[in-house]
Amino acid sequence: MATSSHLLPQALHMIPRIPNLSSKSLGVSWFLPRASSVNSRISVSRVSLNHPGAIESRKRRVIIAKAEESNEGETEADLEDVAETVEDTGVEEAKTPWKPRTKLGDVMGILNKKAIEVSESVRPVPEIRTGDIVEIKLEVPENRRRLSIYKGIVMSRQNAGIHTTIRIRRIIAGIGVEIVFPIYSPNIKEIKVVSHRKVRRARLYYLRDKLPRLSTFK
Amino acid sequence: MAAALASRLTKGRSLLGGLTNAFSGLMSSSSSGSILSQQQQRTFIQMGTKLKVVDNSGGKEVMCIQSLRGKKGARLGDIVIGSVKEAVPKSDVKKGKDAIQKGKVKKGQVVYGVVVRAAMQKGRVDGSQVRFDDNAIVVLGIKEKTKVDENGKKKKQEYKGSFYQPLGTRVFGPVPHEMRVKKQLKILSLAQHLV
Numbered sequence: 001m002a003t004s005s006h007l008l009p010q011a012l013h014m015i016p017r018i019p020n021l022s023s024k025s026l027g028v029s030w031f032l033p034r035a036s037s038v039n040s041r042i043s044v045s046r047v048s049l050n051h052p053g054a055i056e057s058r059k060r061r062v063i064i065a066k067a068e069e070s071n072e073g074e075t076e077a078d079l080e081d082v083a084e085t086v087e088d089t090g091v092e093e094a095k096t097p098w099k100p101r102t103k104l105g106d107v108m109g110i111l112n113k114k115a116i117e118v119s120e121s122v123r124p125v126p127e128i129r130t131g132d133i134v135e136i137k138l139e140v141p142e143n144r145r146r147l148s149i150y151k152g153i154v155m156s157r158q159n160a161g162i163h164t165t166i167r168i169r170r171i172i173a174g175i176g177v178e179i180v181f182p183i184y185s186p187n188i189k190e191i192k193v194v195s196h197r198k199v200r201r202a203r204l205y206y207l208r209d210k211l212p213r214l215s216t217f218k
Numbered sequence: 219m220a221a222a223l224a225s226r227l228t229k230g231r232s233l234l235g236g237l238t239n240a241f242s243g244l245m246s247s248s249s250s251g252s253i254l255s256q257q258q259q260r261t262f263i264q265m266g267t268k269l270k271v272v273d274n275s276g277g278k279e280v281m282c283i284q285s286l287r288g289k290k291g292a293r294l295g296d297i298v299i300g301s302v303k304e305a306v307p308k309s310d311v312k313k314g315k316d317a318i319q320k321g322k323v324k325k326g327q328v329v330y331g332v333v334v335r336a337a338m339q340k341g342r343v344d345g346s347q348v349r350f351d352d353n354a355i356v357v358l359g360i361k362e363k364t365k366v367d368e369n370g371k372k373k374k375q376e377y378k379g380s381f382y383q384p385l386g387t388r389v390f391g392p393v394p395h396e397m398r399v400k401k402q403l404k405i406l407s408l409a410q411h412l413v
Contacts, residue, residue, distance in 0.1 A: 172392040176351035
């Protein structure tokens, strides 16, 4: 409380800078009682790094974060909130450096999404789940005359962005063969879901121990 | 089936299955946290590995005694040296489709073979992986005992070209495309099914 009180003069400077701080225009009231200032500090610091710009988002998130406390008088709450944001940004900038808008952790996700979009525009991939019996037409560079056809049951699906793979199992010429295909590969010319078998698992590794009959598909 | 059971034991899962009481139920739930470590990790073909023979050269089962490639062992498409543990019983030559005498490879002989099916997954350049349910080889040649020449030097065994060619005339079961890379084109042409 001592900290917030000594920041009040700074907060008074801040008020003209932050335009619509009073929530009367919004018609929503956000509450920051003194008692729970510790919690509020944490939640506000979590909210937004784009401090001067995204007042709206900050407000929205503050509303979402806590809406239980009683209203203590709006001007008081305003000042306190400003004080705490000032303190938070001060604290933040001391502890963590200013981060760009696209966070580092999101980059791989964004790149994967873009790559998947590119692949989907060339050839759309149907919804494939474990237990589907699919037929895949693959272009093999060694055998460019015609497409190899692989049919089988999907044993598992591993999601990894652009390298999302499915594992197909089939009994070929008496021997069980499992092939892992990356479904967004440009070599795959067509994937077609032929039928579906009801399974109660995400990975059907038990099929390896079962009778070959269960993995045979005409 | 016994092998599968043994693998489950080694992975530390409870054998009891339906008979578990609460305690072992807790144990199994904690151990199944990392499902990947519990999957069977297939490894290389090394000394002592039993391999099926899938051509009509006469052998039935071969035990690997040396892998000619790789420190850890052979993979799909590599050549191994093996000792024939089980062979087709010797019988007389008959004129027929199979040109070679039945049982050309006898038990106890040391043979070269190329691995055509491996339980260990092999990655391909396009990102796909292939694995079979068993380990199998095609016999390439019989290793003879090194003969001593007139000069007293050891005579080296000669093979046609730089790659060995299969001994049999038929190949059973599926054959992967890796044979093309390994220059085993004859096996590819004899194969029933290309994977």
